[in-house]
Amino acid sequence: MKTESVNDAIGEWAGAAAAADTAASQSDHVLPGAPLFSIMPRRGWVSLNLRELWAYRELLYFLTWRDIKVRYKQTVLGVAWAVLQPVVSMILFTLFFGRLAHMPSDGIPYPIFAYAGLLPWTFVSTAVSGAGDSLVGSAALVTKVYFPRLVIPCAAVCAAMMDFAIASVVLLAMMLWYGVAFHWRMLMLAPLTLAAALLAAAAGMWMSALNVKYRDVRYALPFLIQVWMFATPIIYPASIVPERWRWLLGVNPLSGIIEAFRGALFGRAIHWPDLSLAAAITLTALACSAHAFRRMEREFADIV
Amino acid sequence: MKPIITIRGLGKRYRIGERARYGNLRESITNSFSNAIGAVRSRGRNGHGAVEQNHIWALKDVDLDVMPGEVLGVIGRNGAGKSTLLKILSRITEPTAGRVDLYGRVGSLLEVGTGFHPELTGRENIYLSAAILGMKRLEIERRFDEIVAFAEVEKFIDTPVKHYSSGMYTRLAFAVAAHLDPEILLVDEVLAVGDAAFQKKCLGKMSQVAQGGRTVLFVSHNMPSINRLCRRCVLLEDGRVKADADAQSVTAQYMISDTGTMAHRQWPHGQRPGDDVARLLAVTVTQRGRVSDTVDIRFPVEIEMGYEVLKHDAKLLSALSFFDSQGVHLFVSGDLNDPQWSQPRPRGMYSSVCSIPGNLFSEGVVRVAAEVATREPVYQIHLLVYDSVAFQVVDVGESGSVRGRWGRPIPGAMRPLCHWRTANLTQLKAETLHKNASSGVS
Structure with missing residues (x-):
C-alpha cells in the first residue's frame, strides 16, 4: 500500500536535487561530443554487439552463479541429482541394451561406454532445456531492466556445466574401476566439452527466443530433446549405423562431438573429418542462432 | 547548454492486446494466413487501414530535450505513455519510430528489488541485483558494507531473503538501488513503497550522490511531489506531449482537465x-x-x-x-x-x-x-x-452532515463528523461553588 509520507521523503530529495540543479548549471558539466548511445528502431540485419556482451561478462558470471546456487535449494538430495540422472540412465541402458539386447559397444564395457556418452549428453540436454525456459522464467527482469538478453540463456548453459563437472567425478571413478588407461588424447576432452557447450548455447538461445513468442516450445522441447538423444550415438556406437545412413549422423553435430569424446576418452582414433564437420556446423548454428535471437530480442519486453 | 537527452519523433506502437497474451504457433499460422487474404482484399483500398485498426500508439511524435542536472517530472493518466517512455529510454523496449540520443549513462529504477531471488541470502542478492542494475563487481565490493549498513540488515545478511520481513526486503532492495551512480536516472514511482523513515534516508542518499549534474526523469501520479521535486514537467496524453512547461502550471492544467468523474x-x-x-x-x-x-x-x-x-x-x-x-x-x-x-x-x-x-x-x-x-x-x-x-x-446542506447550517466553504482534505461537547466553565464553576457552599452548611 502506498503511503502519503512518501511525499515528505521525495520533498527532501527535491530540495537537494534542486540544489544540485543550480550547482550543475553553474559548473560547466562536460558532456561527451557524441551520444553514448542512440535508441532507434532496428530493422533488418542486427549486429551481434559482442563488445557489449563482453562488457556484461560479470552479469553472466552472477546469473550463472545464481542458477547454480538456486538449483538444488530445498532438495533433500542436493547436488546428488547432478550425478543421479546420468548414473540411473546408465544403469537402465546397461540392463536393457547391454545385457538384454546385447548392444555392441566397440569392445568397451557397456556401462562405461554408455556413461561416456550420457555424460556429455546430459550436459547438452540440461543446458538446452534450461536455456529454453530461461527467458520466460526471467520475465520480471526482461521487462524491468536492460542488459544484453543473450546473457540469460548463456548463463543457463554455463550453469549446466557445473552438473557436468560433478557427474564427471563418476566417470573418473568408473575409469579407474574398469582400468581405462590414461592417455594424452584425453587433452581433447576440454575442447570437445567447449564444442558441446557452444552447440547447447546455439540450440538453447534459439529455443529461448522462440519460447517467448510461442509457448508451444515449452511442450515441444522435451520431446525434441528425446528425439535428439536417439538420433545421437549415445547408447549405441556409430559403427552399428549402416554405411549408407552414416551421413545422417554427420548432419547432427552432436554425434561427431560425442564420438570424438569417446574416442579421446578411450584412446581411440578420432575421426577428424566428422569432427571438423561437427565443429563447422556448431559454429554456423551458433552464429545463426545468435542473430535470430538478436532479431527477436526487440519484441521480448513487449510479449514475454 | 547542450541537452543530455534528445528525443525526436519518438513513437511506440503496440498491437492491441499484445501485452496481455502471448502467441502460439497455430494462432500465428492462421494469422499470417488471414493477413495474406486481408492484404489481397484490401489491395484496392487503403492498405494501411487494417494495421492502424489493430494497433495503438502508446507514444507518438514525442520531442523532448532534457538538460544535464534537470529534474523533469512526467505526468499523465494511466496509459498516457509515461511508462512506455521510461522503458524506451532505459532500452527495455525498442521504439517503433523516432530517435533518442543519450549523452550519459542511464540507470533505471522501474521496480524495487529487480533480480532479487528469495532463496538467496541478503549478501548474495546484493551482488546479484547490483550486477543486474549495471554495477561492476569491484564497485559492488567497494560499496558492499555501505549498502548493508544503509539497509540496516547486518544481522541477517547471511539469511535467505525469503525469511525477511517485507520491510527488510524493501530496505535491502532500496539500498542497492540507492548506491547506483548513473548520470541519468529514470524513476517510476517505485519510491512509494517501503516505510517512510527509510525512504527519507534513501532519497537523502540519492541526492547526496547526485552532486552536480545528475539528470532525473521522475514519473509520478503524485502532484504535490512533482511540484516539490521538479521545476519542469511534461504532461502526456494519449501518447503525445500535451504540455511541457514549469511544473506548477502543468500540474494545474492536468488537474483542471482531469476533474471528470466516472462511477x-x-x-x-x-x-x-x-x-x-x-x-x-x-x-x-x-x-x-x-x-x-x-x-x-x-x-x-x-x-x-x-x-x-x-x-x-x-x-x-x-x-x-x-x-x-x-x-x-x-x-x-x-x-x-x-x-x-x-x-x-x-x-x-x-x-x-x-x-x-x-x-x-x-x-x-x-x-x-x-x-x-x-x-x-x-x-x-x-x-x-x-x-x-x-x-x-x-453536501446538500440538510441535517446529518458536518456542515449543518454553515454556508461558507469548509477547508480540509477530510471532513469526518466528530462529536463535540461544549461546557460553559464560568457557569459550571459558579454552580459548583454554589453546590459546595450549600452542602458545607449542613
Whole structure:
C-alpha cells in the first residue's frame, strides 16, 4: 500500500536535487561530443554487439552463479541429482541394451561406454532445456531492466556445466574401476566439452527466443530433446549405423562431438573429418542462432 | 547548454492486446494466413487501414530535450505513455519510430528489488541485483558494507531473503538501488513503497550522490511531489506531449482537465490491467445501491473492485487509495482485517467491496486508485490503477452532515463528523461553588 509520507521523503530529495540543479548549471558539466548511445528502431540485419556482451561478462558470471546456487535449494538430495540422472540412465541402458539386447559397444564395457556418452549428453540436454525456459522464467527482469538478453540463456548453459563437472567425478571413478588407461588424447576432452557447450548455447538461445513468442516450445522441447538423444550415438556406437545412413549422423553435430569424446576418452582414433564437420556446423548454428535471437530480442519486453 | 537527452519523433506502437497474451504457433499460422487474404482484399483500398485498426500508439511524435542536472517530472493518466517512455529510454523496449540520443549513462529504477531471488541470502542478492542494475563487481565490493549498513540488515545478511520481513526486503532492495551512480536516472514511482523513515534516508542518499549534474526523469501520479521535486514537467496524453512547461502550471492544467468523474469503469478483455497473477476487470462506485458518480456526503460509499485471480493459492491483498483533486493521498484501505486475509485464494473471479463510512470525505472530487498485490511472502504489486474511477462528493446542506447550517466553504482534505461537547466553565464553576457552599452548611 502506498503511503502519503512518501511525499515528505521525495520533498527532501527535491530540495537537494534542486540544489544540485543550480550547482550543475553553474559548473560547466562536460558532456561527451557524441551520444553514448542512440535508441532507434532496428530493422533488418542486427549486429551481434559482442563488445557489449563482453562488457556484461560479470552479469553472466552472477546469473550463472545464481542458477547454480538456486538449483538444488530445498532438495533433500542436493547436488546428488547432478550425478543421479546420468548414473540411473546408465544403469537402465546397461540392463536393457547391454545385457538384454546385447548392444555392441566397440569392445568397451557397456556401462562405461554408455556413461561416456550420457555424460556429455546430459550436459547438452540440461543446458538446452534450461536455456529454453530461461527467458520466460526471467520475465520480471526482461521487462524491468536492460542488459544484453543473450546473457540469460548463456548463463543457463554455463550453469549446466557445473552438473557436468560433478557427474564427471563418476566417470573418473568408473575409469579407474574398469582400468581405462590414461592417455594424452584425453587433452581433447576440454575442447570437445567447449564444442558441446557452444552447440547447447546455439540450440538453447534459439529455443529461448522462440519460447517467448510461442509457448508451444515449452511442450515441444522435451520431446525434441528425446528425439535428439536417439538420433545421437549415445547408447549405441556409430559403427552399428549402416554405411549408407552414416551421413545422417554427420548432419547432427552432436554425434561427431560425442564420438570424438569417446574416442579421446578411450584412446581411440578420432575421426577428424566428422569432427571438423561437427565443429563447422556448431559454429554456423551458433552464429545463426545468435542473430535470430538478436532479431527477436526487440519484441521480448513487449510479449514475454 | 547542450541537452543530455534528445528525443525526436519518438513513437511506440503496440498491437492491441499484445501485452496481455502471448502467441502460439497455430494462432500465428492462421494469422499470417488471414493477413495474406486481408492484404489481397484490401489491395484496392487503403492498405494501411487494417494495421492502424489493430494497433495503438502508446507514444507518438514525442520531442523532448532534457538538460544535464534537470529534474523533469512526467505526468499523465494511466496509459498516457509515461511508462512506455521510461522503458524506451532505459532500452527495455525498442521504439517503433523516432530517435533518442543519450549523452550519459542511464540507470533505471522501474521496480524495487529487480533480480532479487528469495532463496538467496541478503549478501548474495546484493551482488546479484547490483550486477543486474549495471554495477561492476569491484564497485559492488567497494560499496558492499555501505549498502548493508544503509539497509540496516547486518544481522541477517547471511539469511535467505525469503525469511525477511517485507520491510527488510524493501530496505535491502532500496539500498542497492540507492548506491547506483548513473548520470541519468529514470524513476517510476517505485519510491512509494517501503516505510517512510527509510525512504527519507534513501532519497537523502540519492541526492547526496547526485552532486552536480545528475539528470532525473521522475514519473509520478503524485502532484504535490512533482511540484516539490521538479521545476519542469511534461504532461502526456494519449501518447503525445500535451504540455511541457514549469511544473506548477502543468500540474494545474492536468488537474483542471482531469476533474471528470466516472462511477463505473470496465476493462475489455485483452486490456485488463495486471499481470499473470491478477487482472482488474471493473471498478464501480455505488451509494445506497445505485451506481453514481455523485454521492451524498452523509452516507456510506461502496467501491467494488472486480478482479480475476489467475494464479492458484496466491496470498493477495486488495486495496483502494483515495486522492483528492489536488492529488493529495487521503488514505488507503486494504482488506487487511478480512477474516480470510491470510488464506491463499484459489483461482477465479473476485469481487472486493470497500465500504467507506459517510461523513468522512470532504466535498469535491475523490479519485480512486485500485490495487491488487501479493502480501506474502514478498509484497509485490500485480496491478495498480490510478484514477480507476472518480466521484464527486456533495453536501446538500440538510441535517446529518458536518456542515449543518454553515454556508461558507469548509477547508480540509477530510471532513469526518466528530462529536463535540461544549461546557460553559464560568457557569459550571459558579454552580459548583454554589453546590459546595450549600452542602458545607449542613
